[in-house]
Structure formats: structure tokens, C-alpha cells
Amino acid sequence: MAWSDKARQLKGHLSQVNWYLYTGLLFLLTVLLTIVWAGLKLNVLLNDADALPIDAVAIKGERIYTTDAEIQAALQALMQRSFFSADVVEVQLALEALPWVHHASVRREWPAKLKVTLQEQQAVAHWNGDDWLNVHGDVFIAQSHESIAALPMLSGPEDMSSEVLTSYQQLADLLSINGFKLASLSLSPRHAWHATLDNGILLELGREDKMSRIQRFINVYPEITKNDKPIATIDLRYDTGVAVGWDDTNTESRH
Incomplete structure (x- = not known):
């Protein structure tokens, strides 16, 4: 070739x-x-909200203070998205931004529903006047309700809310088993404790040994009340004994 x-x-x-x-x-x-x-x-x-809209939002969990109207307002803009484009994290954050919502969990349910489980804040005390403490000692801001207006009044430095709540629970338990009720507890900027009973008596506890000083108050209270005068304050900051301030004379006596 x-x-x-x-x-x-x-x-x-x-x-x-x-x-x-x-x-x-x-x-x-x-x-x-x-x-x-x-x-x-x-x-x-x-991403077409008309083709794949969110048809329903199912809310679970016990609610006392959070209304349907608040939930609808919080989710109004987010509900304009489609079922698949709606960001469940954004929905969760929007719900948790509501004053009385502590935690929200959100998940999609085919074909067009969002399932939401809400956990409300459990207020256990007033904090620094207008705020609240929940069961974890966390501060939150919300409107007051008549059902919780009588909760104890706690106050102190903003970063010590958990410690103040723990101290309140310890002192309240000790007082309760001895027939007293603790109405308020405050911690000063210098870390001095002040407790007020529901009968109006102010207990000065100082910075240390507050539990032993409360026990001393319980021990001496029967002797103090023999005087039959209204008590304003009881100063327990002494190593031994107490100083009593009487309501009618503003004078103090040592016991």
C-alpha cells in the first residue's frame, strides 16, 4: 500500500x-x-410561596402568657415564604424573642405544616424592680400579670442573679420550716445581704455566714417578741446576739 x-x-x-x-x-x-x-x-x-405555601402552624406546649396574636405577629413576615424556603431557625428565633417564651423548637411536617413546641418562662421572682427571674436564675423582661404579682422581690448586681436566687431559696427553706416567710432578699454592691420577712421585719445579714445568722434569728425571735413592741429591724451582723430596732421609737436594744 x-x-x-x-x-x-x-x-x-x-x-x-x-x-x-x-x-x-x-x-x-x-x-x-x-x-x-x-x-x-x-x-x-x-421558593414559590404560592405554589408551596405554609398552610398551617401547629403550636404545642402549655401557654399562659403568650397569646395567639403575639405568635401570629412574630411570624407574619416569615410565613410569606414557601414551605421549603422558610428558615426554621429564623422561626425559632422570632418566637424566642417574645417576652414570655423561654424556648421554641420548630420542625417541618410534610406537606405544608410547621410544628412548633413552646416552653414559656417560669417566673419565680421579681428582679431589680421591673424584671423577672426564671427557675434557672436567668433575667428576662416581660409584662407583669396578676397571678405572679406576689412573687418575692429579689435584687442585686446584674451578673449575680443566679446566686441571689439560690441564696433566697436556701434562706426561704430554713425560715419556712420554722414558721417564717421570706418576702424579699437583696444583695448590695458591697455584697451585703438584706432580707425582709412578710411581716415587714428587715434582717441585716451582712456579707458572711448568712445561714447561721438566720438560724440565730430563729433562736432569739421568741425572746425578742416578749417585749410586745413592733419590730422594724433586726441586725444580725454581730458575732453574738442581735440588735433590734423598734418600730415605734427608732431606738435599738441588744439581745
Whole structure:
């Protein structure tokens, strides 16, 4: 076979290979474009609130202070999104921003529902006047309700709310088993404790040994009340004994 014939055969073979290659590349490109187009269409569909709206929001959990109207207002903007584009974390944060909501969990339920479980704050005390403490000693801000207006009054440095609550619970338990009720407890900036009983008596506890000083008050109280005078304050900051301030004379006596 002449060299020219071999060259023509090789050229033809190469042309056939190139044709297969071009055809394969074109097919691959078509497939990729189809996938991209389908992905874009799917993305549009999934984000179309008219095509895939959120039909319902199911709220679970005991609620006392959080109203349906508050929940609807908090979620109004977020509900304009589609079922798939709605961000459950944003929904959770929006609900937890409500004054009386402590925790919210949110999950999707096919085909078009959001299921929400709410846990409300459990207020156990007033804090520094207008705020509240929950059972964990965390401070939160919310409107007052008649049902919790009588909770104890606690106050102190903002970063010591948990310690003040713990101390209140300890002192209140000790007083309660001995027939007294602790109405308020405060911690001064200098870390001195002041307790007020529900009968109005102020107990000065100082900075140390507050539990032993409360026990001393319990021990000496029967002797103090023999005087039959209204008591304003009892100062327990002494190593031994107490100083009593009488309500009618503003004078003190040592016991």
C-alpha cells in the first residue's frame, strides 16, 4: 500500500474519532444544561410561596402568657415564604424573642405544616424592680400579670442573679420550716445581704455566714417578741446576739 493511501486512511480514522468526540461532548453539555435548567426550575418552585405555601402552624406546649396574636405577629413576615424556603431557625428565633417564651423548637411536617413546641418562662421572682427571674436564675423582661404579682422581690448586681436566687431559696427553706416567710432578699454592691420577712421585719445579714445568722434569728425571735413592741429591724451582723430596732421609737436594744 502506498504511503498516500495510508495517510488517507489515518486521516479518515481521525475524522471519525473527532466526530465521536464532538458528539459525546455535545451530549454531555446538553445533559449538564438540562440538569442546570431543572435545578433552577426546582429552586424557583421550592421558593414559590404560592405554589408551596405554609398552610398551617401547629403550636404545642402549655401557654399562659403568650397569646395567639403575639405568635401570629412574630411570624407574619416569615410565613410569606414557601414551605421549603422558610428558615426554621429564623422561626425559632422570632418566637424566642417574645417576652414570655423561654424556648421554641420548630420542625417541618410534610406537606405544608410547621410544628412548633413552646416552653414559656417560669417566673419565680421579681428582679431589680421591673424584671423577672426564671427557675434557672436567668433575667428576662416581660409584662407583669396578676397571678405572679406576689412573687418575692429579689435584687442585686446584674451578673449575680443566679446566686441571689439560690441564696433566697436556701434562706426561704430554713425560715419556712420554722414558721417564717421570706418576702424579699437583696444583695448590695458591697455584697451585703438584706432580707425582709412578710411581716415587714428587715434582717441585716451582712456579707458572711448568712445561714447561721438566720438560724440565730430563729433562736432569739421568741425572746425578742416578749417585749410586745413592733419590730422594724433586726441586725444580725454581730458575732453574738442581735440588735433590734423598734418600730415605734427608732431606738435599738441588744439581745
